Amino acid sequence: MKKQQEIVSVLRRFAAEKRIDLxxxxxxxxxxxSTLTSALxxxxxxxxxxxxxxxxxxxxxxxxxxxxIWCELLGLDDFIVTQNFxxxxxxALQAMRADPVVAHIAPSDDAWEQMPQHAKIALILxxxxxxxxxxxxxSKVPAQPEEDNAE
Numbered sequence: 001m002k003k004q005q006e007i008v009s010v011l012r013r014f015a016a017e018k019r020i021d022l023x024x025x026x027x028x029x030x031x032x033x034s035t036l037t038s039a040l041x042x043x044x045x046x047x048x049x050x051x052x053x054x055x056x057x058x059x060x061x062x063x064x065x066x067x068x069i070w071c072e073l074l075g076l077d078d079f080i081v082t083q084n085f086x087x088x089x090x091x092a093l094q095a096m097r098a099d100p101v102v103a104h105i106a107p108s109d110d111a112w113e114q115m116p117q118h119a120k121i122a123l124i125l126x127x128x129x130x131x132x133x134x135x136x137x138x139s140k141v142p143a144q145p146e147e148d149n150a151e
Contacts, residue, residue, distance in 0.1 A: 007046050007056075007070040008039065014060060028059050048073055085117070092124040102127060 015025045022040070026033040031047060039046040048071040050064075057064045068074045096106040107115060107123075115123075 006072065007048075007067070008042070010060070010070055011056075012040065030055050046071060089120050089124060092127065096123075096127050099127075099131070102130070 011025065011029075015022065020028070022037055023033055026036045029036065029052070031052065035044070035047060038044040048068075053064050053067040053071065057067045060067070065074070093106060093112060096102050112120070
């Protein structure tokens, strides 16, 4: 996958949903047309400086944090605070296996070993949400106040 593929996909989808051309998208994002088209073609990196991310977030109606993730400046590992993830993850797996409500979907030891870390995290976080048990330490990101995006 190319670098920053997600932000490119998101912006293409946004333009298609809003039925706007790249010239209009460029104007809304306040990114030079040539820079935007080159980034969307993958011939140059997508501009990901703070001000550009703020403008993209405002136009798309998402948080700046989401844009940073789409620009691949942040990844899932940036949100795992616990240093000993594997031991906490195994404890969470044992809790799932002991829970009669979800024991039937808890992965086997072999499946767990083959599972990528992001899948383990997703499974544990879903179980946490279901049971209101805290099994992984995660950092909370405060919500940004909504601003009026009148154009």
